[in-house]
Amino acid sequence: MWRDHVWSDHNDVQESEAGHPMPPFDVPEGDPFGPHNLPYGVFTPAGADPSERRVGVRLGDQVLDAGAAALALGSPYASLLAQPTLNPLLAAGRTAWSDVRRALTAWVTVPSHQEVIEPLFHPLSSVTLHLPFEVADYVDFYSSEHHARNVGSIFRPDAADSLTPNWKHLPIGYHGRAGTVVVSGTDIVRPSGQRKPPGDQAPVFGPSVRLDIEAEVGFVVGVPSPMGRPVPLSEFREHVFGLCLLNDWSARDIQAWEYVPLGPFLGKSFATSVSAWITPLEALEAARVAPPERTHPLLPYLDDSGEEPGGYDLRISVALNGHVISEPPFSTMYWTAAQQLAHMTVNGAGLRTGDLYGSGTVSGPGERERGSLLELTWNGRDPLELPDGKRAFLEDGDVVTLSAWAPGPDGTRVGLGEVSGRIVAG
Numbered sequence: 001m002w003r004d005h006v007w008s009d010h011n012d013v014q015e016s017e018a019g020h021p022m023p024p025f026d027v028p029e030g031d032p033f034g035p036h037n038l039p040y041g042v043f044t045p046a047g048a049d050p051s052e053r054r055v056g057v058r059l060g061d062q063v064l065d066a067g068a069a070a071l072a073l074g075s076p077y078a079s080l081l082a083q084p085t086l087n088p089l090l091a092a093g094r095t096a097w098s099d100v101r102r103a104l105t106a107w108v109t110v111p112s113h114q115e116v117i118e119p120l121f122h123p124l125s126s127v128t129l130h131l132p133f134e135v136a137d138y139v140d141f142y143s144s145e146h147h148a149r150n151v152g153s154i155f156r157p158d159a160a161d162s163l164t165p166n167w168k169h170l171p172i173g174y175h176g177r178a179g180t181v182v183v184s185g186t187d188i189v190r191p192s193g194q195r196k197p198p199g200d201q202a203p204v205f206g207p208s209v210r211l212d213i214e215a216e217v218g219f220v221v222g223v224p225s226p227m228g229r230p231v232p233l234s235e236f237r238e239h240v241f242g243l244c245l246l247n248d249w250s251a252r253d254i255q256a257w258e259y260v261p262l263g264p265f266l267g268k269s270f271a272t273s274v275s276a277w278i279t280p281l282e283a284l285e286a287a288r289v290a291p292p293e294r295t296h297p298l299l300p301y302l303d304d305s306g307e308e309p310g311g312y313d314l315r316i317s318v319a320l321n322g323h324v325i326s327e328p329p330f331s332t333m334y335w336t337a338a339q340q341l342a343h344m345t346v347n348g349a350g351l352r353t354g355d356l357y358g359s360g361t362v363s364g365p366g367e368r369e370r371g372s373l374l375e376l377t378w379n380g381r382d383p384l385e386l387p388d389g390k391r392a393f394l395e396d397g398d399v400v401t402l403s404a405w406a407p408g409p410d411g412t413r414v415g416l417g418e419v420s421g422r423i424v425a426g
Helices: 066-072 087-092 094-109 111-120 145-155 233-239 252-258 281-287 337-345
Strands: 040-044 054-059 062-065 121-123 128-130 138-141 173-175 181-183 192-195 204-207 215-221 240-247 272-274 315-320 323-326 356-358 384-386 389-391 399-407 413-424
Touching: 054 066, 054 094, 062 066, 062 094, 062 111, 066 094, 066 111, 087 094, 094 111, 094 281, 111 121, 173 337, 192 252, 215 315, 215 337, 233 240, 233 337, 240 281, 240 337, 240 399, 240 413, 272 413, 281 399, 281 413, 323 384, 337 356
Parallel strands: 138 356, 181 272
Antiparallel strands: 040 054, 040 128, 054 062, 062 121, 138 173, 192 204, 215 240, 215 356, 240 272, 315 323, 315 399, 384 389, 399 413
8 A cells, every 4th residue: 555645746845945954834935735724634743652542634745744733722622633533523523514614724824833743743755644534434426427328328329318218307326335445555456256258158257357446525524413314415515524526446347348237347347445634614615606507497405596505616636657648627526415415315314423325426627638548448459558558447556546636725726645556566
């Protein structure tokens, strides 16, 4: 396993012109991880026992031990931050989230706090990052119209409409496997399963030969809800703490043979990678945008015409072995995270702290805006030409890295933590 920051553009300790390390508060102007961002993660300091995990907040190329800072400054929220996971903070609710964020912002910007908390920073390059929260349930959606139309055109080229009849009426999704959600930097073992090549009379068993990515955004639930009570659109930000980048690895050949009639199973459940950093929704207020115009009337529980803008302007980049192959725009997603949450609970299913749901593959209208190799290579027909060779699907040793940023306040950029994974033979 390698760490989230290995491929980051900000993986070196910033130095002054004299060559001395800069104080952790002196974040360079324009850094996407400045005090306007402050994402949360869980880390182990260098030299500490691997089981010693602490809540950290990223500032530039430094990680602040948030629990130690809260204890040192007498914060009433110290008990939420002096934990080995984000779950207690997630469960505390929106008022606590706002209070803690306000306090953290003050701690890293007000000079009177600097002497106390400066020793509590750790260089990002020295720490080990962990899965930041305990995942309760995992749901994945299918909410990009461009992605859905591309997939429909690939597999149903003669259909009158490349979308299924239900697509414009509800956010399609499936229930995944929470136990295989892993933090960025975790090796992805090539899955094996049944696959039936076209024209063969019977299926064969073996490693997937059509291993793919899905560039997504994951939303992290904090406050639970009781069974039997749907969560309306208006309560999205009362329950969802923040978001992260997510790669829902997919074995297309296993999936194609197994998915009729009940949908994805082994082709999806072997691994889902998430960033080590969770960006709170409050850091993304400037990135809120209206979703694309709806072409079909929506049932009342999904009708967001009277709600605040539910989309997010996130600019995603997909790199394969260091070469950017796609830049999917999240602002084009037809279904919003609030609608996904409303649909996920409309049958009475309850939420739990640590629930994670993926947006579905993010794809835009352009050929260089597609969020999967399935689309980028048109199911392998048109392999990508890369400096290290052609790629239709992933080969052993390939490294996929998703990164992203969003517009922030006053012309700043809000960086999202990278999510990377390397394919290894099973």
